Amino acid sequence: MTPVSSHAPHGQSQLRTVQVLGGGNARSSAHVRSLTAGLVARGVRVTVCAPVEADHSYDFTGAGADHVHVPRSSDPAAVAALRAACADADLVHAHGLHASFRAVLALGGRRTPFVVTWHDRAYAEGARAHLLRLLERRVVKAASVVLGTTSDLVDRARRTGARDARLAAVAIPAPRTCAEQDDPDRRKPKVRAELGATGRPLLMAVGSLDRHRGYDTLLDATRAWCRLDPVPLVVIAGEGPLRGALQRRIESEGLPVRLIGRRDDVSELLAAADLALLPSLWESRSVLAQEALHARVPLVATAVGGVPELVGDGAELVPSADAKALADAVVRLLGNPERRELLREKGARQAATWPTEDETVAQVLSVYDELTQPRPLA
Structure with a gap:
């Protein structure tokens, strides 16, 4: 892998990340908007793959990202659009179960570092609940790191088979009323x-x-x-x-x-x-x-x-x-x-004890660095 750095010192290439969103969850969309602004401010290139209406609502492009329209679907056209967007990424970060599953299909076994954030649990009953469990297992086994916003979600990821699951509290901006x-x-x-x-x-x-x-x-x-x-x-x-x-x-x-x-x-x-x-x-x-x-x-x-x-x-x-x-x-x-x-x-x-947006971005960026920096030879 080509050495990368968020600030690209000494001629190293700039870190290129793709954020994948399903587009239907306000919590994850607001987080990606905040995360995008923080990453761009630190010299990271960000592409957000999400439905066009999500960009209209959260203005990812206004935060400095490139936006690629990917509909809320796992049909071949949506997966192909996501695959093209991820082709030159140094790291892919998906948010939510369905977006993460689409990212797994798009990456198709490539060795690109893959981070998943679980903001919430997916809900279903009967046969659909079984299908969701299968999707969860497929996603966590493909992920380099699973970040859960609560201890419950981290434990769930570990029980499902995640090789590396960590607690990552997600900050929201203090509301301006x-x-x-x-x-x-x-x-x-x-x-x-x-x-x-x-x-x-x-x-x-x-x-x-x-x-x-x-x-x-x-x-x-x-x-x-x-x-x-x-x-x-x-x-x-x-x-x-x-x-x-x-x-x-x-x-x-x-x-x-x-x-x-x-x-x-x-x-x-x-x-x-x-x-x-x-x-x-x-x-x-x-x-x-x-x-x-x-x-x-x-x-x-x-x-x-x-x-x-x-x-x-x-x-x-x-x-x-x-x-x-x-x-x-x-x-x-x-x-x-x-x-x-x-x-x-x-x-x-x-x-006042909750992490700030800056602390959240710093934590995520440390995970990115860990997964993309070359390891010293033993």
């Missing part, structure tokens, strides 16, 4: 009025409307809050296959819940909330949890996956799929301003 550019005391009433939460507590949940998000449990819990005066309003931002079923249930049971669809102002909505809710059946490194703690919004979350490791004592944790525990925790917090303030302080301290 309107409160940083405007008077928050003036902004919050406007946001709350738009959502219909004037004069009542506002509880925010954010995430795709999928079964593993635990929204059925959340709707069950709202029944207990209906006896409060004023009745809290739950606002859920996100889209997904359960939208119709959830909306029908909200209307038929008269629940104090609003579905507002996908929003690009989540940080602003969250900053106006009294509590953030994360009722998921499983989560890895939850973006909502990170944004809530950064914004000093008290969080009630289920103790699943990577959530306890992420939030420490900076959130109120409850068992998953337990509507009574969730309801009781919310009622206690709404009636206890001192506890809410304590969670704000603990959450901010916990957030």
Whole structure:
């Protein structure tokens, strides 16, 4: 292999990396955008292979990368486009299971160093669950290094057969809310009025409307809050296959819940909330949890996956799929301003322990250097 270096000293060639994205996961897309900017700033050449709509949303080219359109598919045309993009790469880094599997097909057994980041677990039932396990095994056995964003994911990769699996916490940028550019005391009433939460507590949940998000449990819990005066309003931002079923249930049971669809102002909505809710059946490194703690919004979350490791004592944790525990925790917090303030302080301290974007880029680059630098002869 030709010696490479991120800064290309002494005539060495510049490190050329390809980042492969499926394009459907906001967490991994935001990470690749941040990682791209950091790598380019350190002299690394970056090509991002992702659907064109992902580049429109995350502006990889604006971060200094070349962008190659690769559709969200494993059909021959998509694999061929990815193979061409990876042809002269010194290292390929794929994010998520499906993107990683496409990269394995494109590399076709070539000895190019291959890094995989697992940001989350893939979900499926029945025969499809078996297929996902086969894909996971194929991917981790092909990978030089598997990076998991939580200890659970690292353990899963090792059980699946990874030769080298490591914990790699993924930083997200601390959200810039309107409160940083405007008077928050003036902004919050406007946001709350738009959502219909004037004069009542506002509880925010954010995430795709999928079964593993635990929204059925959340709707069950709202029944207990209906006896409060004023009745809290739950606002859920996100889209997904359960939208119709959830909306029908909200209307038929008269629940104090609003579905507002996908929003690009989540940080602003969250900053106006009294509590953030994360009722998921499983989560890895939850973006909502990170944004809530950064914004000093008290969080009630289920103790699943990577959530306890992420939030420490900076959130109120409850068992998953337990509507009574969730309801009781919310009622206690709404009636206890001192506890809410304590969670704000603990959450901010916990957030300060998370890696910065610079630290995340440095860690990834050290893995790249390890895999691409020539080893001294024994």
